[in-house]
Amino acid sequence: MTLVSDVEEFLQSTDDKLGRIHDLLSQLEHWIAQYPHRDHSCLIEELFREFHNIKSMAAFSGYPEIEEISHSLETLLGLDRTGQISLKEREIDLLCEGVSIMRSILDDEESIATSIKTYLHIVDGYAHTSTAGLITIPLPPDNRKEWVLSRALFRRAPELEKKAAEYYLLMYDMVRDVQEKGLYPHRLIEEIAALCHILHSELETEAVGDLTDAGFSMRLYLLCRTSLHRSILMEALDLTDGMLQKISTPSNI
Numbered sequence: 736m737t738l739v740s741d742v743e744e745f746l747q748s749t750d751d752k753l754g755r756i757h758d759l760l761s762q763l764e765h766w767i768a769q770y771p772h773r774d775h776s777c778l779i780e781e782l783f784r785e786f787h788n789i790k791s792m793a794a795f796s797g798y799p800e801i802e803e804i805s806h807s808l809e810t811l812l813g814l815d816r817t818g819q820i821s822l823k824e825r826e827i828d829l830l831c832e833g834v835s836i837m838r839s840i841l842d843d844e845e846s847i848a849t850s851i852k853t854y855l856h857i858v859d860g861y862a863h864t865s866t867a868g869l870i871t872i873p874l875p876p877d878n879r880k881e882w883v884l885s886r887a888l889f890r891r892a893p894e895l896e897k898k899a900a901e902y903y904l905l906m907y908d909m910v911r912d913v914q915e916k917g918l919y920p921h922r923l924i925e926e927i928a929a930l931c932h933i934l935h936s937e938l939e940t941e942a943v944g945d946l947t948d949a950g951f952s953m954r955l956y957l958l959c960r961t962s963l964h965r966s967i968l969m970e971a972l973d974l975t976d977g978m979l980q981k982i983s984t985p986s987n988i
Contacts, residue, residue: 745796746841749789753834753841756785760834764827779822782830783812789837801837808833 763778786809793802808830814820 745792745798748792749801749837750841752785752789753838756782756834757831759785760827760830763822764824767822767824767827775822776816779812779815783809783816786812798840801840804833804837 759778759782763775763782766773766775766778786805790802790805790809793799793805811826811829812822815822815826820826
C-alpha cells in the first residue's frame with residue numbers, strides 16, 4: 736500500500752470506530768439514567784475494545800495524539816471493568832469529550848492527506864530523474880550542524896529556536912543511520928515525530944510568519960514515518976532541511 740492509502744485507510748477506519756463508540760456511549764448513557772442498577776458490563780467491554788483498537792492503529796500509523804487520548808479513555812474504562820469506579824454522567828462526559836477531540840484531529844488530517852498526494856507526485860517525478868533512483872542528503876562526515884534561526888522570526892516565541900535546533904540534530908542522526916547502516920531507526924523516528932507535533936502546534940499558535948511552511952513540512956514527515964519506502968523518507972527530510980535553510984543561518988558545532 737502507498738503512504739497516502741495507508742493514511743486514508745487509518746482516517747476512515749478510525750472515523751468508523753468513533754461513530755460506533757458514539758452510538759455505544761449514547762446507549763450507555765440512556766441505560767445508566769433509566770436503569771442505574773443494571774449490569775452494563777457488556778457495553779463497557781465493547782467500548783474498551785474499540786478504544787484499544789484505535790490506540791493500536793494510531794500507534795502503528797503515527798498519530799501519537801490519538802494514541803494518547805484513546806489510551807487515557809481505555810484506562811478510564813478499565814477502572815470500571817475492575818470495579819474501582821462505577822461510570823456515571825461525569826465519566827461519560829469525559830469519554831464523549833475525548834471522542835470529540837479525536838474527531839477534530841481527524842478533520843485536520845483529511846486536509847493534510849489531500850496535500851500529501853500532490854507532494855508525493857512531485858517526489859516521484861524528482862526521484863525518476865535521479866540516476867541512482869534514490870535521492871540522498873549530503874551530510875558532513877564527522878560533525879553535525881544546527882540551525883540558528885532568525886531572531887526576528889522568533890521575537891514572539893524565542894523558545895521555538897531551541898526546539899527547531901533539537902529537531903535538526905535528531906534528523907541528522909536518523910539520516911546517518913539510514914544512509915550508513917541501512918537501518919530504519921524507529922526510536923529516533925518516534926522522538927522526531929513527537930517534537931514535530933509540538934513544534935508544528937506552537938508555530939500555528941504563534942502564527943510565526945514563514946515558519947508555517949516548515950511546520951507543514953514537519954507534519955508531512957510525521958506521516959512519512961510510517962512508510963518503509965526510503966526514497967519517500969529521504970525526500971521528506973530533504974524538504975524539511977530545505978525549508979530550515981530558507982529561514983536559518985547554518986553553523987558548525
